[in-house]
Amino acid sequence: MLLLGTHLVFQLTPSLKRCWLGGEPEISINICPYLVSRGIKGGIRGEGMMPSRFLYICICSTHSQTLLTMACPDTVTLKNLTGKHRLNKGLSDGIDETLKLQGVGYLKRTAIANFSLTLEFSQHTDDGIEHIDIKQTLSGGFKAPTENIVMDGEEHPKNDDLFGPLIGQTRRVKVDELDIDFLKEEWTEDTLEDGVIYGVVKSDTEKTGKDWVIHLVWGFTIKEGVRKFARRYRFTTKERSEPIDVKLYYDYVE
Template identity: 55%
Template sequence: MAAPPEVTTKNLTGKYIMNKTLSDDSDDILKLQGVSWFKRRAISMFTLTLVVKHYGDEAGIEHIDIQQTLSGGISGTDENRILDWEERSESDDVFGAVIGQSKRVKPEEVEDEFLKSGWTEDAVEDGLVLAVARSDTAKSGMDWRAELTWGFEVLNGERRYARHVKFTSSDKSDGPIFKHLYYDYVGPS
Protein backbone atom coordinates (compact mmCIF):
# COMPACT_ATOMS: atom_id res chain seq x y z
CA MET A 1 0.00 0.00 0.00
CA ALA A 2 1.22 3.49 -0.81
CA ALA A 3 2.33 5.83 1.96
CA PRO A 4 0.03 8.85 2.38
CA PRO A 5 1.50 12.33 1.82
CA GLU A 6 1.40 13.18 5.55
CA VAL A 7 3.89 10.39 6.28
CA THR A 8 7.29 11.94 5.50
CA THR A 9 10.89 11.72 6.62
CA LYS A 10 9.91 14.27 9.29
CA ASN A 11 7.19 11.93 10.56
CA LEU A 12 7.79 8.25 9.80
CA THR A 13 5.44 7.08 12.56
CA GLY A 14 3.39 4.15 11.31
CA LYS A 15 3.40 0.47 10.49
CA TYR A 16 5.23 -0.89 7.45
CA ILE A 17 5.68 -4.34 5.92
CA MET A 18 8.73 -5.13 3.78
CA ASN A 19 7.68 -5.76 0.22
CA LYS A 20 9.83 -8.74 -0.78
CA THR A 21 8.64 -8.61 -4.38
CA LEU A 22 9.92 -5.06 -4.89
CA SER A 23 12.95 -5.21 -2.57
CA ASP A 24 16.33 -6.56 -3.58
CA ASP A 25 17.39 -9.85 -1.99
CA SER A 26 19.83 -9.08 0.81
CA ASP A 27 21.06 -12.60 1.61
CA ASP A 28 24.56 -11.77 0.32
CA ILE A 29 24.81 -8.87 2.79
CA LEU A 30 23.54 -10.98 5.69
CA LYS A 31 26.10 -13.67 4.87
CA LEU A 32 28.95 -11.11 4.88
CA GLN A 33 27.66 -9.83 8.24
CA GLY A 34 28.20 -13.30 9.68
CA VAL A 35 24.51 -14.25 9.93
CA SER A 36 24.21 -18.03 9.96
CA TRP A 37 22.58 -19.94 7.11
CA PHE A 38 19.77 -21.00 9.48
CA LYS A 39 18.94 -17.41 10.48
CA ARG A 40 19.21 -16.21 6.87
CA ARG A 41 16.81 -18.93 5.78
CA ALA A 42 14.33 -17.98 8.51
CA ILE A 43 14.59 -14.30 7.55
CA SER A 44 13.90 -15.15 3.90
CA MET A 45 10.82 -17.21 4.80
CA PHE A 46 9.13 -14.71 7.11
CA THR A 47 7.61 -11.29 6.50
CA LEU A 48 9.24 -8.34 8.29
CA THR A 49 6.99 -5.74 9.92
CA LEU A 50 8.27 -2.39 11.24
CA VAL A 51 6.37 -0.41 13.86
CA VAL A 52 7.89 3.07 13.81
CA LYS A 53 7.63 5.80 16.43
CA HIS A 54 9.22 9.09 15.31
CA TYR A 55 9.41 11.89 17.87
CA GLY A 56 11.51 14.70 19.29
CA ASP A 57 12.87 14.75 22.84
CA GLU A 58 12.95 17.68 25.26
CA ALA A 59 16.17 18.94 23.65
CA GLY A 60 14.58 18.88 20.18
CA ILE A 61 16.63 15.88 19.00
CA GLU A 62 14.82 13.46 16.70
CA HIS A 63 14.37 9.81 17.68
CA ILE A 64 13.16 7.00 15.46
CA ASP A 65 12.33 3.84 17.44
CA ILE A 66 11.53 0.80 15.33
CA GLN A 67 10.19 -2.50 16.62
CA GLN A 68 10.75 -5.28 14.13
CA THR A 69 8.70 -8.47 14.11
CA LEU A 70 8.66 -11.42 11.77
CA SER A 71 5.39 -13.08 10.69
CA GLY A 72 3.90 -15.14 13.47
CA GLY A 73 4.83 -12.51 16.06
CA ILE A 74 8.50 -13.50 16.29
CA SER A 75 10.47 -10.61 17.76
CA GLY A 76 13.17 -9.17 15.57
CA THR A 77 15.86 -6.63 16.25
CA ASP A 78 14.77 -3.27 17.64
CA GLU A 79 16.29 -0.40 15.71
CA ASN A 80 16.44 2.79 17.78
CA ARG A 81 18.00 5.77 16.04
CA ILE A 82 18.88 9.14 17.57
CA LEU A 83 19.55 11.66 14.81
CA ASP A 84 22.50 13.43 16.47
CA TRP A 85 25.41 11.66 14.66
CA GLU A 86 26.79 10.30 17.94
CA GLU A 87 28.29 6.81 17.76
CA ARG A 88 26.46 4.22 19.84
CA SER A 89 27.46 0.62 20.50
CA GLU A 90 25.03 -2.22 20.86
CA SER A 91 24.96 -5.97 20.80
CA ASP A 92 22.43 -7.36 18.37
CA ASP A 93 21.03 -10.91 18.28
CA VAL A 94 21.34 -11.03 14.49
CA PHE A 95 24.35 -8.81 13.67
CA GLY A 96 26.46 -9.11 16.83
CA ALA A 97 28.48 -6.16 18.16
CA VAL A 98 27.63 -3.08 16.11
CA ILE A 99 28.42 0.64 16.21
CA GLY A 100 25.83 2.95 14.67
CA GLN A 101 25.15 6.62 14.10
CA SER A 102 22.35 8.55 12.38
CA LYS A 103 21.44 12.05 11.26
CA ARG A 104 19.19 14.01 8.91
CA VAL A 105 20.90 15.11 5.68
CA LYS A 106 20.08 16.85 2.44
CA PRO A 107 20.78 14.60 -0.55
CA GLU A 108 23.57 16.89 -1.77
CA GLU A 109 25.44 16.17 1.49
CA VAL A 110 25.63 12.47 0.60
CA GLU A 111 28.66 11.48 -1.48
CA ASP A 112 27.41 8.29 -3.11
CA GLU A 113 25.09 8.81 -6.09
CA PHE A 114 23.10 5.64 -5.32
CA LEU A 115 22.34 6.78 -1.76
CA LYS A 116 21.25 10.29 -2.76
CA SER A 117 19.19 9.64 -5.91
CA GLY A 118 15.61 8.68 -6.70
CA TRP A 119 13.79 10.33 -3.81
CA THR A 120 10.46 12.17 -3.84
CA GLU A 121 10.42 15.98 -3.76
CA ASP A 122 9.24 16.03 -0.13
CA ALA A 123 12.10 13.71 0.93
CA VAL A 124 14.62 15.95 -0.83
CA GLU A 125 13.11 19.06 0.76
CA ASP A 126 12.73 17.61 4.29
CA GLY A 127 16.01 15.70 4.18
CA LEU A 128 16.84 12.01 4.23
CA VAL A 129 17.75 9.93 7.25
CA LEU A 130 21.36 8.76 6.96
CA ALA A 131 22.02 5.70 9.11
CA VAL A 132 25.45 4.09 9.30
CA ALA A 133 26.15 0.80 11.03
CA ARG A 134 29.45 -0.97 11.19
CA SER A 135 30.73 -4.04 12.89
CA ASP A 136 32.55 -3.52 16.16
CA THR A 137 35.51 -5.47 14.78
CA ALA A 138 37.34 -5.75 18.11
CA LYS A 139 34.33 -7.55 19.62
CA SER A 140 32.90 -9.36 16.61
CA GLY A 141 35.92 -10.24 14.49
CA MET A 142 33.89 -9.04 11.48
CA ASP A 143 34.74 -6.01 9.33
CA TRP A 144 31.75 -4.52 7.47
CA ARG A 145 29.96 -1.18 7.04
CA ALA A 146 26.40 -0.43 5.94
CA GLU A 147 25.36 3.07 4.87
CA LEU A 148 21.64 3.60 4.43
CA THR A 149 19.50 6.50 3.35
CA TRP A 150 15.81 6.44 4.24
CA GLY A 151 13.10 8.35 2.43
CA PHE A 152 10.26 7.96 -0.04
CA GLU A 153 10.25 6.95 -3.69
CA VAL A 154 7.53 6.63 -6.28
CA LEU A 155 7.64 3.07 -7.57
CA ASN A 156 5.08 1.69 -10.02
CA GLY A 157 3.02 4.84 -9.47
CA GLU A 158 2.91 4.44 -5.68
CA ARG A 159 4.73 6.48 -3.03
CA ARG A 160 6.69 4.05 -0.83
CA TYR A 161 8.96 4.18 2.19
CA ALA A 162 12.37 3.07 0.91
CA ARG A 163 15.89 2.46 2.08
CA HIS A 164 18.98 2.55 -0.13
CA VAL A 165 21.80 0.39 1.20
CA LYS A 166 25.49 0.57 0.36
CA PHE A 167 27.38 -2.28 1.99
CA THR A 168 31.13 -2.88 2.14
CA SER A 169 33.06 -5.71 3.76
CA SER A 170 36.70 -6.72 4.07
CA ASP A 171 35.54 -10.15 2.84
CA LYS A 172 34.36 -8.68 -0.47
CA SER A 173 37.15 -7.09 -2.49
CA ASP A 174 35.30 -6.38 -5.74
CA GLY A 175 33.46 -3.29 -4.49
CA PRO A 176 30.35 -2.42 -2.53
CA ILE A 177 26.94 -4.07 -2.71
CA PHE A 178 23.97 -1.79 -3.45
CA LYS A 179 20.38 -2.69 -2.51
CA HIS A 180 16.92 -1.11 -2.54
CA LEU A 181 14.49 -2.06 0.22
CA TYR A 182 10.81 -1.11 -0.16
CA TYR A 183 8.01 -1.16 2.39
CA ASP A 184 4.22 -1.14 2.17
CA TYR A 185 2.56 1.39 4.47
CA VAL A 186 -0.07 -0.46 6.52
CA GLY A 187 -1.38 2.42 8.66
CA PRO A 188 -0.80 4.22 11.93
CA SER A 189 1.07 2.29 14.59
Protein backbone atom coordinates in the same frame (compact mmCIF):
# COMPACT_ATOMS: atom_id res chain seq x y z
CA MET B 1 3.49 -8.53 -3.38
CA LEU B 2 3.04 -11.85 -1.59
CA LEU B 3 4.47 -14.81 -3.44
CA LEU B 4 2.65 -18.00 -2.64
CA GLY B 5 4.63 -21.20 -2.51
CA THR B 6 6.76 -19.68 0.27
CA HIS B 7 8.34 -22.05 2.80
CA LEU B 8 8.38 -20.97 6.44
CA VAL B 9 9.59 -22.35 9.77
CA PHE B 10 7.61 -21.56 12.94
CA GLN B 11 7.94 -22.61 16.56
CA LEU B 12 4.89 -24.70 17.44
CA THR B 13 2.79 -23.54 20.38
CA PRO B 14 -0.66 -24.78 21.45
CA SER B 15 -2.25 -21.67 19.97
CA LEU B 16 -0.47 -21.93 16.63
CA LYS B 17 -3.06 -23.47 14.34
CA ARG B 18 -2.47 -21.45 11.24
CA CYS B 19 -0.31 -18.58 9.97
CA TRP B 20 -1.47 -15.29 8.52
CA LEU B 21 0.96 -13.08 6.61
CA GLY B 22 -0.13 -9.57 7.55
CA GLY B 23 -3.92 -9.77 7.83
CA GLU B 24 -5.94 -12.72 6.64
CA PRO B 25 -5.39 -13.46 2.95
CA GLU B 26 -7.54 -16.26 1.65
CA ILE B 27 -4.82 -18.82 1.11
CA SER B 28 -4.50 -22.34 2.43
CA ILE B 29 -1.48 -23.72 4.23
CA ASN B 30 -0.20 -27.23 4.75
CA ILE B 31 1.62 -28.10 7.96
CA CYS B 32 3.97 -31.06 8.28
CA PRO B 33 7.10 -31.91 10.30
CA TYR B 34 10.20 -30.01 9.20
CA LEU B 35 12.42 -32.66 7.65
CA VAL B 36 15.81 -32.06 6.20
CA SER B 37 16.30 -34.99 3.94
CA ARG B 38 14.15 -33.49 1.20
CA GLY B 39 16.21 -30.37 0.68
CA ILE B 40 14.72 -26.88 0.57
CA LYS B 41 11.19 -28.15 -0.10
CA GLY B 42 11.27 -30.38 2.93
CA GLY B 43 13.88 -28.73 5.07
CA ILE B 44 17.45 -27.53 4.94
CA ARG B 45 20.22 -29.86 3.85
CA GLY B 46 23.14 -30.58 6.11
CA GLU B 47 21.59 -29.31 9.34
CA GLY B 48 19.99 -32.51 10.67
CA MET B 49 16.35 -32.84 11.67
CA MET B 50 14.57 -29.91 13.31
CA PRO B 51 13.03 -30.59 16.75
CA SER B 52 9.37 -31.61 16.78
CA ARG B 53 8.36 -28.27 18.30
CA PHE B 54 9.04 -26.67 14.92
CA LEU B 55 6.76 -26.82 11.92
CA TYR B 56 7.56 -26.58 8.25
CA ILE B 57 4.87 -24.55 6.52
CA CYS B 58 4.34 -24.23 2.80
CA ILE B 59 1.80 -21.74 1.49
CA CYS B 60 0.21 -23.65 -1.32
CA SER B 61 -0.49 -22.30 -4.77
CA THR B 62 0.49 -23.11 -8.32
CA HIS B 63 1.10 -19.45 -9.20
CA SER B 64 2.07 -16.11 -7.68
CA GLN B 65 -0.63 -13.78 -6.43
CA THR B 66 -0.35 -10.02 -5.95
CA LEU B 67 -2.15 -8.52 -2.96
CA LEU B 68 -3.26 -4.92 -3.48
CA THR B 69 -1.34 -2.38 -1.41
CA MET B 70 -2.14 1.18 -0.44
CA ALA B 71 0.04 4.10 -1.35
CA CYS B 72 1.74 5.67 1.63
CA PRO B 73 -0.16 8.93 2.40
CA ASP B 74 1.58 12.24 1.73
CA THR B 75 1.04 13.08 5.40
CA VAL B 76 3.58 10.40 6.35
CA THR B 77 7.00 11.95 5.80
CA LEU B 78 10.47 11.82 7.31
CA LYS B 79 9.34 14.62 9.63
CA ASN B 80 6.21 12.67 10.57
CA LEU B 81 7.31 9.04 10.31
CA THR B 82 4.37 7.00 11.56
CA GLY B 83 2.36 3.93 10.64
CA LYS B 84 3.17 0.34 9.71
CA HIS B 85 5.24 -0.54 6.65
CA ARG B 86 5.74 -4.12 5.45
CA LEU B 87 8.79 -5.17 3.43
CA ASN B 88 7.82 -5.99 -0.15
CA LYS B 89 10.16 -8.81 -1.09
CA GLY B 90 8.90 -8.96 -4.66
CA LEU B 91 10.17 -5.43 -5.31
CA SER B 92 13.19 -5.44 -2.99
CA ASP B 93 16.69 -6.77 -3.60
CA GLY B 94 17.84 -9.90 -1.82
CA ILE B 95 20.04 -9.51 1.25
CA ASP B 96 21.38 -13.07 1.63
CA GLU B 97 24.85 -12.20 0.34
CA THR B 98 25.32 -9.31 2.74
CA LEU B 99 24.01 -11.36 5.65
CA LYS B 100 26.50 -14.12 4.83
CA LEU B 101 29.38 -11.64 4.78
CA GLN B 102 28.18 -10.31 8.13
CA GLY B 103 28.60 -13.77 9.60
CA VAL B 104 24.94 -14.81 9.78
CA GLY B 105 24.57 -18.59 9.51
CA TYR B 106 22.62 -20.50 6.87
CA LEU B 107 19.65 -21.42 9.06
CA LYS B 108 19.13 -17.85 10.23
CA ARG B 109 19.53 -16.48 6.70
CA THR B 110 16.92 -18.92 5.42
CA ALA B 111 14.49 -17.93 8.16
CA ILE B 112 15.03 -14.23 7.41
CA ALA B 113 14.45 -14.84 3.71
CA ASN B 114 11.14 -16.56 4.37
CA PHE B 115 9.66 -14.34 7.03
CA SER B 116 7.93 -11.05 6.22
CA LEU B 117 8.97 -8.05 8.33
CA THR B 118 6.68 -5.17 9.32
CA LEU B 119 8.07 -1.94 10.77
CA GLU B 120 5.94 0.31 12.99
CA PHE B 121 7.46 3.76 13.49
CA SER B 122 7.06 6.36 16.19
CA GLN B 123 9.02 9.60 16.22
CA HIS B 124 9.65 12.22 18.89
CA THR B 125 12.11 14.95 19.86
CA ASP B 126 13.87 15.09 23.22
CA ASP B 127 16.02 18.10 24.15
CA GLY B 128 16.17 19.08 20.48
CA ILE B 129 17.37 15.62 19.32
CA GLU B 130 15.20 13.46 17.07
CA HIS B 131 14.44 9.90 18.14
CA ILE B 132 12.84 7.13 16.09
CA ASP B 133 11.50 3.97 17.71
CA ILE B 134 10.84 0.99 15.45
CA LYS B 135 8.65 -1.89 16.57
CA GLN B 136 9.41 -4.90 14.39
CA THR B 137 6.99 -7.78 13.79
CA LEU B 138 7.59 -10.95 11.79
CA SER B 139 5.01 -13.00 9.89
CA GLY B 140 2.53 -14.76 12.12
CA GLY B 141 2.78 -12.11 14.85
CA PHE B 142 6.27 -13.03 16.09
CA LYS B 143 8.04 -10.09 17.69
CA ALA B 144 11.55 -8.91 16.86
CA PRO B 145 13.60 -6.55 19.03
CA THR B 146 12.49 -2.92 19.08
CA GLU B 147 15.06 -0.56 17.61
CA ASN B 148 15.64 2.83 19.21
CA ILE B 149 17.51 5.31 17.02
CA VAL B 150 19.03 8.55 18.32
CA MET B 151 19.61 10.96 15.44
CA ASP B 152 22.45 12.97 16.94
CA GLY B 153 25.22 11.94 14.54
CA GLU B 154 27.18 10.38 17.40
CA GLU B 155 28.49 6.82 17.45
CA HIS B 156 26.45 4.48 19.63
CA PRO B 157 27.69 0.96 20.46
CA LYS B 158 25.17 -1.87 20.48
CA ASN B 159 25.23 -5.61 21.06
CA ASP B 160 22.91 -6.80 18.31
CA ASP B 161 21.19 -10.18 18.61
CA LEU B 162 21.90 -11.03 14.97
CA PHE B 163 25.18 -9.28 14.14
CA GLY B 164 26.88 -9.10 17.51
CA PRO B 165 28.73 -5.97 18.70
CA LEU B 166 28.36 -3.07 16.28
CA ILE B 167 28.60 0.71 16.18
CA GLY B 168 25.98 2.93 14.57
CA GLN B 169 25.36 6.60 14.00
CA THR B 170 22.35 8.33 12.44
CA ARG B 171 21.54 11.88 11.37
CA ARG B 172 19.39 13.84 8.96
CA VAL B 173 21.20 15.22 5.89
CA LYS B 174 20.39 16.78 2.55
CA VAL B 175 20.90 14.48 -0.41
CA ASP B 176 23.66 16.63 -1.90
CA GLU B 177 25.70 16.04 1.30
CA LEU B 178 25.94 12.32 0.53
CA ASP B 179 29.14 11.01 -1.05
CA ILE B 180 27.60 7.89 -2.61
CA ASP B 181 25.55 8.54 -5.77
CA PHE B 182 23.53 5.34 -5.34
CA LEU B 183 22.08 6.68 -2.09
CA LYS B 184 20.89 9.90 -3.75
CA GLU B 185 18.56 8.39 -6.34
CA GLU B 186 14.76 8.18 -6.75
CA TRP B 187 13.62 10.13 -3.68
CA THR B 188 10.37 12.11 -3.61
CA GLU B 189 10.30 15.90 -3.40
CA ASP B 190 9.22 15.87 0.25
CA THR B 191 12.17 13.60 1.08
CA LEU B 192 14.57 15.95 -0.69
CA GLU B 193 13.04 18.89 1.16
CA ASP B 194 13.06 17.25 4.62
CA GLY B 195 16.46 15.63 4.21
CA VAL B 196 17.05 11.88 4.20
CA ILE B 197 17.77 9.86 7.31
CA TYR B 198 21.35 8.71 6.90
CA GLY B 199 23.07 6.09 9.00
CA VAL B 200 26.43 4.36 9.12
CA VAL B 201 26.51 0.95 10.81
CA LYS B 202 29.70 -1.05 11.18
CA SER B 203 30.83 -4.14 12.99
CA ASP B 204 32.87 -3.51 16.14
CA THR B 205 36.00 -5.00 14.60
CA GLU B 206 37.98 -5.26 17.83
CA LYS B 207 35.29 -7.56 19.26
CA THR B 208 34.08 -9.42 16.16
CA GLY B 209 37.03 -9.57 13.76
CA LYS B 210 34.60 -8.39 11.03
CA ASP B 211 35.19 -5.19 9.07
CA TRP B 212 31.89 -4.66 7.24
CA VAL B 213 30.34 -1.20 6.94
CA ILE B 214 26.84 -0.21 5.79
CA HIS B 215 25.89 3.27 4.56
CA LEU B 216 22.10 3.42 4.81
CA VAL B 217 19.53 6.00 3.72
CA TRP B 218 15.77 6.16 4.44
CA GLY B 219 13.17 8.10 2.51
CA PHE B 220 10.11 7.90 0.30
CA THR B 221 10.01 6.98 -3.35
CA ILE B 222 7.54 6.21 -6.14
CA LYS B 223 7.70 2.56 -7.16
CA GLU B 224 5.42 1.24 -9.88
CA GLY B 225 3.30 4.37 -9.50
CA VAL B 226 2.84 3.92 -5.74
CA ARG B 227 4.40 6.06 -2.99
CA LYS B 228 6.39 3.84 -0.62
CA PHE B 229 8.79 4.06 2.28
CA ALA B 230 12.19 2.84 1.08
CA ARG B 231 15.69 2.13 2.27
CA ARG B 232 18.90 1.96 0.27
CA TYR B 233 22.24 0.82 1.50
CA ARG B 234 25.76 0.20 0.31
CA PHE B 235 27.59 -2.67 1.98
CA THR B 236 31.40 -2.91 1.93
CA THR B 237 33.92 -5.30 3.42
CA LYS B 238 37.56 -6.17 2.78
CA GLU B 239 36.39 -9.72 2.05
CA ARG B 240 34.90 -8.47 -1.24
CA SER B 241 36.47 -6.19 -3.82
CA GLU B 242 33.21 -4.55 -4.96
CA PRO B 243 30.45 -2.98 -2.83
CA ILE B 244 26.95 -4.43 -2.71
CA ASP B 245 24.08 -1.99 -3.33
CA VAL B 246 20.64 -2.93 -2.01
CA LYS B 247 17.19 -1.37 -2.45
CA LEU B 248 14.36 -2.20 -0.02
CA TYR B 249 10.73 -1.17 -0.57
CA TYR B 250 7.94 -1.24 1.98
CA ASP B 251 4.16 -1.39 1.50
CA TYR B 252 2.06 0.94 3.64
CA VAL B 253 -0.20 -1.12 5.92
CA GLU B 254 -1.87 1.47 8.14
